[in-house]
Amino acid sequence: MTSTPLTIHESLREEIISRPDMILDDRDLMQALIAANERAMGGNIVDLRGIAMERLEIRLDRLEDTHRGVIAAAYENLAGTNQIHRAILRMLDPLEFEPFLRDLGGEVAEILRVDRVRLVLESAQNDSDPAIRRLGDVLSVAEPGFIESYVSDGRGAPRRPVTLRQLAGGDPAIFGDAATWVRSEACLRLDFGAGRLPGLLVLGSEDPHMFTPQQGTDLLAFFAGVFERAMRRWLA
Template sequence: MSSSPRIDETLRDTIISRPDVILEDQDLMRALIVANERSMGGNIVDLRGIAMDRLEARLDRLEDTHRSVIAAAYENLAGTNQVHRAILRLLDQVEFEPFLKDLGGDVAEILNVASVRLVLESAQNETDPAIRRMGTVLSVAEPGFINIYLADGRIAAPVRQITLRQVHRADPQIYGDAAPSIYSEACLKLDFGPGRLPGLLVLGAKDPLQFSPQQGTDLLAFFAGVFERSMRRWLS
């Protein structure tokens, strides 16, 4: 007479009729494999079990990668929609002052940043009254200021159109009173065409991780391209 405990008949019938239930349950399959290894004794190497462990680890890595790819795709789609909405908001304006004021209002809100500032280089010392009225968004700097600002103390000026970086002490000349709350920024260098000095669009964020050099810049480059073409219309 066998002393082994018999499995419940109802459970046994269920397993026989639906074996896929066990095969799809990782915890149950792992327990069965461990029990099988114990029954074989310690002197036997179960190569099949080792192979299954490796395949299971590889499957876990593939699932993690799959989830990461899906998350990145959703994030990229959300970023694309965000930039497209901001561009459409800019293109709605037919006058220069509302166009600029939207930068610090609706556009900043759509892009989820704390501050949007436009810097224009000018050789003239006098400040236009219109510029003073939009001092929270627009500022004028001397020629060469933008490259110096982007270089951040380095000798060679950067050639990149988009610069993403953390900010330890935001420049009040750029951000004004908002400078103490800015901890990362995206700097979009603007080309207004032959014979014109460059411009700089600066997006400032309170989150130090919102902009970093490891991030992609394609969407911001597209935004900068649309923005500088709109500005050429106003500057012509």
């Protein structure tokens, strides 16, 4: 009657001796053993080693959480980089100006997953040019000084190449009829070179969390830099 429990006990003992990592790698088992050891020592004895292990476990949990966060951020950054690269390659395909701008509001916008793309060019002339009217869904012409006022929201904020912000509604001067449902935007300043007025590329989204001030802007700044260089070909 007693031989079976004894056999099981001996086999388990031999298994543990031959493979101690089986217990050392199991956190629940280790915690159970530490708790049993504390009970055996009594309540008047402070187990400093157990306290140290508990603190190490807490630090390990924090480290694992940080590790997972870093990996998630790296994957997100890689996905964003691939997205920008795809948009740039598509943007550089057209050989003429009008298809270049149409693609900007079409396939390029789809790749970037934004609902509206608008290019604002400052000019001392009016926008009565037929080409401008044909591209009115993407291109608009504004008076000199408009871009600085729009990006800074009239507050004279520091100049930044990319501004991300959430909106209660878009500006009709930029988004037209779509302004009522635009909830966030990215404003990319454009420098076309000496002697030329600046430009602004505005990405608008219905999602209020698409563009927020807490997000990084490196990829969008890179996109704006490539766009500037592409535009200089057409402005030359």
